[in-house]
Amino acid sequence: MRAMVMAAGLGTRLQPLTSAIPKPMVPIVNRPALHHVLRLTARHGIRDVVINLHHLPDAITSYFSDGSEQRVRLRYSYEPVLLGTAGGVKQNEEFLTVDGTFLVLSGDSLTDVDLGAMAQAHHASGASVTIALKEMPEPSAYGVALLDGAGRIEGFQEKPEPGKELSNLCNCGLYMIEPEVLRRFPAQTFYDFGRQLWPEMLASGERLGAYLVEGYWNDVGNPEAYRQGNCDAARGLVTAELEGRTVGPGVTVGARCHIDAETVIEPPVVLGADCRVEKGARLLGPVVLGDGCIVEGGAQISGSVCWSGLVAGRGVTVMDSIVGRAGRLHGWVCLNACVIGDRCVLGDTGELNALSLESGTVLWG
Structure with a gap:
């Protein structure tokens, strides 16, 4: 399996910490967040990885180079104009689909999700897409997923108002995808997984697979979540070297x-x-x-x-x-x-x- 790590975002919610560095480079226990993501894929035998870049790309390429320190083989995909999550993946379709199923994950979250167990669940379900979900105590800060009786995703709420959440299962931005999914939309076009592709697939009658994360997950989406992620890593609550x-x-x-x-x-x-x-x-x-x-x-x-x-x-x-x-x-x-x-x-x-x-x-x- 190959992987794409999404690292092109602007990190605006982490300002002022991201005024001079891209969000994947913010340190978690003194190593960039992206380092921990790459070590996660390496521990699960996923070593061929492409990273998309846009904001301050040299900070990432100069630090990680070919990825040998993280025990992966890196290549980079620069986006002069942002293509969206799905559009950025589409640009790397040929590389990602060599082995069939591929992984997409965020370059700035902190997690020790069991990717092997997720892959088993994905293949057993027969779904063309499996989305990692995590139960969160305050789901209004995230996109939440609604499941049907068979445990597949039947809908989403995008950052619902507090008290109006229909679920506490939050989208972790971590997906296992079959190659045919990328044939649903054109290349070199802005396209987003959460706002476009997933709703379109649901509207056409498809059900998206769900994998419930039992381990640690933190999107490091704002300064308090970032501080908490560091504290949790220092406490040993998540695997972080x-x-x-x-x-x-x-x-x-x-x-x-x-x-x-x-x-x-x-x-x-x-x-x-x-x-x-x-x-x-x-x-x-x-x-x-x-x-x-x-x-x-x-x-x-x-x-x-x-x-x-x-x-x-x-x-x-x-x-x-x-x-x-x-x-x-x-x-x-x-x-x-x-x-x-x-x-x-x-x-x-x-x-x-x-x-x-x-x-x-x-x-x-």
Whole structure:
């Protein structure tokens, strides 16, 4: 089986985190989200993979190259003009259909779905398309699927209003597809799976297969889902490779880190390479710090994800927040449920709650 990973989107719902990088490159436990997707396919023996690109494509190609580090064989499909989910797949029809059934999945979600079990269910059902679905407690944020008595999909609701959901089964954006499906629409035309192809197939009397995901799935669709995905990966709730060495239960550190013996650490904590955590600092997990972060004495970070190059000065508190690359926090700064873009400088701002700051913002109290 071959696979296509969708990585051409703009990632607007993750702004300001995606102002300078494409969404598949946002780090999850210090590796790009796309890395975890490719390792998922590799673990299931799916090694021939094409990735579609549009927004900031060089960031993806320069990092992943031929995919050998992820143990896959990569090729890229650039879309100067977006073709939609189905249109992007159609452009790679010849490559994808060599082995018959092929896989389509998102390049920025976090999951450990059993692709082998899904393939078995797909072939046993005789369906031309099988869509992975996940029960979610708040389904209004997603497209939800309605099943008939035989367990096949008979309809969809696209992001229904809260309280008006007819189902809690959310579309994971993960599909197994037979080659004949791609013959239903022309090439070089914008075409979307969810808004066009699936409704057309249902209208013609076809039933789409459903596979219920029992494992972990997170669409990483907004900053809070992104933060939660990192926390869950640090906790070991989803299969995600941690880079570095384990120095204690639930504590993983990268190369050349220095952690003072009088630092307070409550797991899970994941540190990238070249981090320095000084005497009297407190890391109250789940915490994920990227490469080259400095946490000075008296600073406290909890429930947060901080990208590479952070400096958290004495007295700084970061709670349930995300801080982009090269953040500088000095003096009395207390972040609570904030999303801070790259290269922001904050000094003596006091308490900031549920604030989103664009990259490059400078705030002094």
